[in-house]
Amino acid sequence: MKLTLKVWRQKNAQTKGRLETYVLDSVSKDSSFLEMLDILNEQLIADGEVPIAFDHDCREGICGACSLTINGIPHGPDRATTACQLHMRRFKDGETITIEPWRAKPFPVIKDLVTDRSAFDDIMQAGGFITARTGSAIDANEIAIPKDDSDYAMDAAACIGCGACVAACKNASAMLFTSAKVAHLNSLPQGKPEKDRRVLAMVGAMDEAGFGSCTNYGECSAVCPKEISLDMIAQMNRDYLTAKVKTFFSQKSA
Amino acid sequence: MALTGLVLVLFVLGHMGGNLLIFAGQDAINAYAYQLHSLPAPVLWGIRAFLLVCVGLHIWMAVLLTLASRKARPEDYRQKATVQATYASRTMRMSGVILLSFIIFHIAHYTARIIPGKEYNTQLTEVPLVQGGETMLKQSGDPIMTFDVYTMMVAGFQVWWVSLFYIIAVGLLCLHLTHGVTSMFQTIGLRNKRWENRLNRLALAYGWIIFLGFAAIPTAVLIGILDAPALTASVAAEIPTQIATLEK
Numbered sequence A: 001m002k003l004t005l006k007v008w009r010q011k012n013a014q015t016k017g018r019l020e021t022y023v024l025d026s027v028s029k030d031s032s033f034l035e036m037l038d039i040l041n042e043q044l045i046a047d048g049e050v051p052i053a054f055d056h057d058c059r060e061g062i063c064g065a066c067s068l069t070i071n072g073i074p075h076g077p078d079r080a081t082t083a084c085q086l087h088m089r090r091f092k093d094g095e096t097i098t099i100e101p102w103r104a105k106p107f108p109v110i111k112d113l114v115t116d117r118s119a120f121d122d123i124m125q126a127g128g129f130i131t132a133r134t135g136s137a138i139d140a141n142e143i144a145i146p147k148d149d150s151d152y153a154m155d156a157a158a159c160i161g162c163g164a165c166v167a168a169c170k171n172a173s174a175m176l177f178t179s180a181k182v183a184h185l186n187s188l189p190q191g192k193p194e195k196d197r198r199v200l201a202m203v204g205a206m207d208e209a210g211f212g213s214c215t216n217y218g219e220c221s222a223v224c225p226k227e228i229s230l231d232m233i234a235q236m237n238r239d240y241l242t243a244k245v246k247t248f249f250s251q252k253s254a
Numbered sequence B: 001m002a003l004t005g006l007v008l009v010l011f012v013l014g015h016m017g018g019n020l021l022i023f024a025g026q027d028a029i030n031a032y033a034y035q036l037h038s039l040p041a042p043v044l045w046g047i048r049a050f051l052l053v054c055v056g057l058h059i060w061m062a063v064l065l066t067l068a069s070r071k072a073r074p075e076d077y078r079q080k081a082t083v084q085a086t087y088a089s090r091t092m093r094m095s096g097v098i099l100l101s102f103i104i105f106h107i108a109h110y111t112a113r114i115i116p117g118k119e120y121n122t123q124l125t126e127v128p129l130v131q132g133g134e135t136m137l138k139q140s141g142d143p144i145m146t147f148d149v150y151t152m153m154v155a156g157f158q159v160w161w162v163s164l165f166y167i168i169a170v171g172l173l174c175l176h177l178t179h180g181v182t183s184m185f186q187t188i189g190l191r192n193k194r195w196e197n198r199l200n201r202l203a204l205a206y207g208w209i210i211f212l213g214f215a216a217i218p219t220a221v222l223i224g225i226l227d228a229p230a231l232t233a234s235v236a237a238e239i240p241t242q243i244a245t246l247e248k
């Protein structure tokens, strides 16, 4: 197939970027989206141009590295699919495809389509862990966890931290990511003792990083490759409110 | 945002209920207005101040949210797309701003009565207060007189552009609420997968009830279902001149 690609080129965070147009002939419809970019880069290198920088690692939809906004939709048109798992048969011959990076102030562009997502690490460092030393792994059912709870925590833990939620949100809010991490630990017995402290700290770090505020559009969950549910956000809101009220009436600081 | 929204959501329902008394006749709505106005001044003004503070906070929060979101995406997408966000959710700011202009007009129109040519004070006389079919009397034996809210509303909505503005405004209110009501539950954490659809439907139904309830009054006046047949002769004589001044 023949494609016209409009790709965001930007030297670094300081310089201004712009969309550059490239034409690619004879792309196999069976190649993946990232393979298509590889082919384009081969062509650019052969022409003596600078290849396009884009993030990728596992290429099997589990690491969260790939981060392309394709025709305005983070990870492209397929539901519950990362950009690396997207295939060219999803597009029409002769189509024009626009490829942009994640766009949010806390995710500055490093180069072209690569952004710095360490704001997510800051949120994790604020409370995405339990403080007890866990030692080596214990017997699987040492701590009995109801099936519903472990399923729910597993759904939350499925988040691969790619940042598509932020990229898709019209407010550039990081609520879905943060809530998945909060909900994961807050719903398990190991994480429960630090529930209040965790939610306050992680929401604090999220606000500090400069993400926008949630107005419940639901675009985040719709583009999420792991289909993290809006329930997680509702739970984080509930846990946050509870924690606020509790610390307000408590002597101890959380 | 959610809490002030909740106050307004409940107020709007109560307000609509009260207004619909107009269909129960002139005496009913006038008696209702009389009761509201004879609340002790601190209570009446307390409620009014509380509502205005809620409106103010609601707007202030909306401004803060909008500014934070703008700041969070300094460079926007060249190609924008929406996957599933509803029209209502994407237009909350627009519907909100138009509603604000409506609320200002509405309070100037029917509460403060300071819209030029629509003061409704000189043209409308007071009418006797009738409750449960009986004319209420003062101790002196004279009837208690009350402001004729009924005739004011009918006269107000007989002006086509006033009615049109009201209908458009409550239509936008319906839109605002279809997102607002479900969003409110999400924000306070009372929503999950099982309830999501139910709450969405609740919000949709609520928005439509509010729209139909409020829009019924100006519509009924425009098509003549609501008229002012019970006008006293003196007021009836003034109506044509009043309408003439209104239309100027």
Ligand code: HEM
Pocket: B012, B015, B019, B033, B047, B048, B051, B103, B106, B107, B110, B111, B149, B153, B166, B170, B173, B214, B215, B217, B218
């Ligand atoms: C067709 C629709 C409506 C009608 C016929 C209507 C009618 C009225 C009337 C007659 C009053 C004056 C009551 C008095 O004598 O003090 C009033 C007051 C008021 N209305 Fe409405 N209204 C409508 C819609 C709305 C909507 C949609 C809102 C806001 C969301 C609203 C907000 C208010 C407020 C804030 C007041 C002032 C209450 C106060 O006295 O403090 N109204 N309305």
Ligand code: FES
Pocket: A055, A056, A057, A058, A059, A060, A061, A062, A063, A064, A065, A066, A082, A083, A084, A085
């Ligand atoms: S490259 Fe690992 S998820 Fe796409």
